[in-house]
Amino acid sequence: xxxxxxxxQNSDMQCPMDGLLRMLMGPWTxxxxxxxxxxxxxxxxxxxxxxxxxxxxMLTERLRMLEEVGILHREQEETIPPxxxxxxxxxxxxxNKVLDDLAKLAVKWDCPGxxxxxxxxxxxxxx
Amino acid sequence: xxxxxxxxQNSDMQCPMDGLLRMLMGPWTxxxxxxxxxxxxxxxxxxxxxxxxxxxxMLTERLRMLEEVGILHREQEETIPPxxxxxxxxxxxxxNKVLDDLAKLAVKWDCPGxxxxxxxxxxxxxx
DNA sequence: GTAACTACTAACGAAAAAGTGCCTACTGGC
DNA sequence: GCCAGTAGGCACTTTTTCGTTAGTAGTTAC
Numbered sequence: 001x002x003x004x005x006x007x008x009q010n011s012d013m014q015c016p017m018d019g020l021l022r023m024l025m026g027p028w029t030x031x032x033x034x035x036x037x038x039x040x041x042x043x044x045x046x047x048x049x050x051x052x053x054x055x056x057x058m059l060t061e062r063l064r065m066l067e068e069v070g071i072l073h074r075e076q077e078e079t080i081p082p083x084x085x086x087x088x089x090x091x092x093x094x095x096n097k098v099l100d101d102l103a104k105l106a107v108k109w110d111c112p113g114x115x116x117x118x119x120x121x122x123x124x125x126x127x
Numbered sequence: 128x129x130x131x132x133x134x135x136q137n138s139d140m141q142c143p144m145d146g147l148l149r150m151l152m153g154p155w156t157x158x159x160x161x162x163x164x165x166x167x168x169x170x171x172x173x174x175x176x177x178x179x180x181x182x183x184x185m186l187t188e189r190l191r192m193l194e195e196v197g198i199l200h201r202e203q204e205e206t207i208p209p210x211x212x213x214x215x216x217x218x219x220x221x222x223n224k225v226l227d228d229l230a231k232l233a234v235k236w237d238c239p240g241x242x243x244x245x246x247x248x249x250x251x252x253x254x
Numbered sequence: 255g256t257a258a259c260t261a262c263t264a265a266c267g268a269a270a271a272a273g274t275g276c277c278t279a280c281t282g283g284c
Numbered sequence: 285g286c287c288a289g290t291a292g293g294c295a296c297t298t299t300t301t302c303g304t305t306a307g308t309a310g311t312t313a314c
Contacts, residue, residue, distance in 0.1 A: 017157060017226070020233040025152040027272085030144060044291055055273055060292060080280035081290035091236065098232055099144070101225050106147040109197075109218065154302090171261055182303050187262060207310040208260035 023069055028054055028062050030099060033088075036072070037096055041087035071095060150196055155181055155189050157226060160215075163199070164223055168214035198222060 024030060028051065035050055036042055048059055063086055066072040071092040077083040088096075151157060155178065162177055163169055175186055190213055193199040198219040204210040215223075 017230045017233045020229060020236070021151070021157060024148070030148055045289095048291095056292070057274090058272065061272095076291090079290095081288095082279090082292080084291060094232060094235075098225065098228050101228060102147060103144045105221060105225060106144045108221075109147070172259095183262070184304090185302070203261090206260090208258095208312095209262080209309090211261060 023065070023071075026062060026065065028058065029066070032059075032062055032066065033071070033092065033095065033099065036086060036088055037092075041085050044084050044086070047086070150192065150198075153189060153192065155185065156193070159186075159189055159193065160198070160219065160222065160226065163213060163215055164219075168212050171211050171213070174213070 031051065032047065035047060044059070044063070047063075048054065048056065051059070063072065063074070067074045067086075070089055073087045073089050075085045075087070158178065159174065162174060171186070171190070174190075175181065175183065178186070190199065190201070194201045194213075197216055200214045200216050202212045202214070
């Protein structure tokens with residue numbers, strides 16, 4: 001904790017994207033968004049089945065975070081066993097447009113270079 | 128390394144964005160791009176001065192990665208002391224358009240929610 | 255003659271992130 | 285009566301990430 005009383009990285013600097021990127025950056029985040037957009041609102045367990053290697057803890061955490069920033073909506077039925085469904089908010093749809101553009105770029109480039117670098121020099125978990 | 132012979136997270140799945148996001152996601156990545164776009168080609172030391180809290184190791188690593196995926200161009204003069212200048216490639220400019228959109232979104236939302244969540248539930252370093 | 259300058263690299267260690275296993279509550283099927 | 289099933293929470297362990305320190309080279313300024 002070298003800089004707790006300092007600039008927190010550059011979040012206090014002039015770049016307004018910081019918060020947004022920090023959110024998208026999280027592991028699995030965009031993959032979750034993609035699943036919900038493609039297949040509609042879904043329950044916790046359904047999402048989990050589509051991401052065989054995610055841990056429950058991680059999935060919970062990501063979903064909670066996406067809810068907190070207002071991108072996903074969480075609907076809970078208090079039955080037992082419980083039933084929780086996640087869907088996109090309006091804000092979520094805003095985001096999808098940008099993500100689409102990003103996806104187009106990814107397809108356009110689709111170079112082995114990116115593949116290679118992704119394996120070596122970048123954070124391990126994305127999507 | 129639970130799954131080295133397996134799906135590596137979901138990178139082997141259908142999402143083509145994975146590599147691209149893994150790249151943008153890295154700490155400081157977009158901040159570096161922003162600096163170079165705003166102020167033009169720059170040398171290692173100049174960049175460093177503008178990011179007082181980054182370590183040399185980190186900066187080197189990020190720059191190398193951006194070079195590897197073809198977003199930055201690295202030009203080295205073999206003098207001693209050496210002189211290395213980084214500039215944007217064409218591909219880099221492609222990216223900037225999308226990043227601009229992202230920035231617009233960030234400004235549009237600019238909610239305390241994002242701020243708050245950014246502090247708590249997301250990876251520590253972005254920009 | 256030595257100290258500073260630049261753009262790094264390698265090795266080490268601390269801190270943060272993520273995985274694992276165990277727990278909950280009530281209902282429904284055997 | 286017993287076990288499975290849902291959506292997690294909590295504590296503990298492992299993995300990953302990142303900063304710090306030390307070192308490189310030859311020229312130039314003191």
